[in-house]
Amino acid sequence: MSSIKTEVQKYYGETLKTSQDLKTSACCTPDAMPGWIKKILSQIHDEPMAKYYGCGLVVPHSLEGAKVLDLGCGAGRDVFIISKLVGEKGEVVGVDFTNEQLASARKHQDWHREKFGHTRLNTQFLNGDIQDLLALKLKPNDFDVVVSNCVVNLVEDKLKVLKDVFALLKEGGEFYFSDVYASRRISEELQHDPVARGECLSGALYWNDFHQLAKAAGFRDPRIVESRQLTIGDEALAQKLAGIEFFSVTYRLFKLPKLEAACEDYGQAVIYNGGIPQSPAAYLLDGHHLFEKGKVVSVCGNTWMMLADTRFKEHFTFIGNFEKHFGIFPGCGTDIPYERSVGGSSAAGACCP
Template sequence: MREDVQDYYGRQLQGTQDLQTNACCDQAPPGWLKPILASLHDEVLSHYYGCGLVAPQLLEGARILDLGSGSGRDCYVLSKLVGAQGEVVGVDMTPEQLAIARRHQEYHREAFGHARSNVRFLEGYIEQLDELDLEDDYFDIVISNCVINLSPDKEKVLSEVQRVLKPGGEFYFSDVYADRRIPAHLKEDPVLYGECLSGALYWNDFENLARKTGFTDPRLVEDRPLTIENEAIEARLAPARFFSATYRLFKLPELEPHCEDYGQAVIYQGTIPGEEAVCRLDKHHHIERGRVFPVCGNTWMMLADTRFAEHFRFIGDFSTHFGIFEGCGTALPFGDPESGTEAASGSCC
């Protein structure tokens, strides 16, 4: 299937207009991102096939790895956000996409006012990072945008991300997920696979795989339903439903399998740029400035043992356990506008 994916993205697709569904179409960018996108080269933008926004908070000076970097759009956005002291490395297996990305390195260096380019691109497979001489415990953040579903070995991808992340670092990525397991025969269809649909993981299989590879408490940041907008393809995949979702997975080995209550709380200082009023850790943790906000032990560690620490005050410790937070469920975490139901809480504090 690798060869089919390379052919699809390297030769068949000449731009976003050639996509047959909306699975690989980006959502409207937030206002703060629009000026950066406007500064990118047109060729980089026209060959972008992502499905979400992969720019978490607090990026200045960070080392970032982009898995499946394609034409380089996200790498160049992050190049601007990390600044001259940061570093962005893109990995992609498609020579045609890499050629576009590399062709415009100098253009973006000048556009961002950097003395030297802080971006580099490597050709390789995202499940074989060990063959690219990427160091253990090196990156602050790993991102990916609608690419993991295309990998034939998703467990190896997550294991390699775990290896290259620094302790306290995070994997922040968007991808396509299904509400059920996709039949094997559909995974053999190069168009369905190339459109990021038949290779999509069932959401619960993904969360279990994340835990298996050391990311004990995957946190959903945002999600939206995908409508596909191609009747023939939709009919072949029915009744499966698909979602674009952004997750963050922290490399914190002490995280527990469930949300445990130790009577802890945090107070947000209001010092994260762009989130002065509310820090949005994930879909269920919007932490207002100055408010005493009760948290489980896992959320405490995600804030205290990462780059977020200096932006919070911490109340309590782990000396007394009060049991599990109620509502720590395992239902479908994505919202379902068809039935009018809200997403079940994937965490409970």
């Protein structure tokens, strides 16, 4: 077993008992979140809440009846939230390789089934390495959504994870996940530091390398839902990592094989008709696309596909087609595309990340 794998298992199985033991805010979601998610959180058992080490919100809209996979599910907080949203006809599968985390999650499956009034269990927890998802006998082209919260940074072969996720998703499905990214590439030495890695920092990918890997795995247009800069409160750790900026970012990567490498303009537009649960007045596809109900909004070809060829289709009216090309869609950025909390601002463009 690789040393990184053993160190990570030790960190999450033995070192950390609850989120109070974390040394940084990397594995930690800020309190601000929509009221409808807070309401579900109030129904989650205390143990998965206390053993939560995620860094963002991985709860996309329109999950009723969906089949969802959670990579590195830990003690299962997100699996249980999503099990309420997919309902009795849906299914949520959590995968993790740390026995202690899985044992804790499994203890509360039936408790949540009863709490949510489901007559059948719609959660399942599997022991496995997310770098070898296909070994778990999960069916290709079977999942509507794959989520993950602060896990991919911990693994060595990130491209393999992305490729397996692409294989497991249905066409039109998406990988909706929060993770940590760095402003530059991180040295091998730091990557093997057990605390810096365990705290979800030194395994983080340089953001532009992540974009290239995502594209190589088939996810041609990664979209940023939200991002925030992390602060490292622990003095010794901050010294070790000096010069590197870290960001917690939620991406959505759609499996849509016709997506183009850039945002192209075909003169198309869409209108949001309402109806997406918890989004009566407007729907936020990503940090650059808010669709107010009833408003005609110009979109690039890729955004069109993210709405027309996915579970969101029934909620939109589509104007135009792909027959005539008008050039590149205006405003694609090239600098670091995240929100900075200090000394600068995001240079992201109007459409591309």
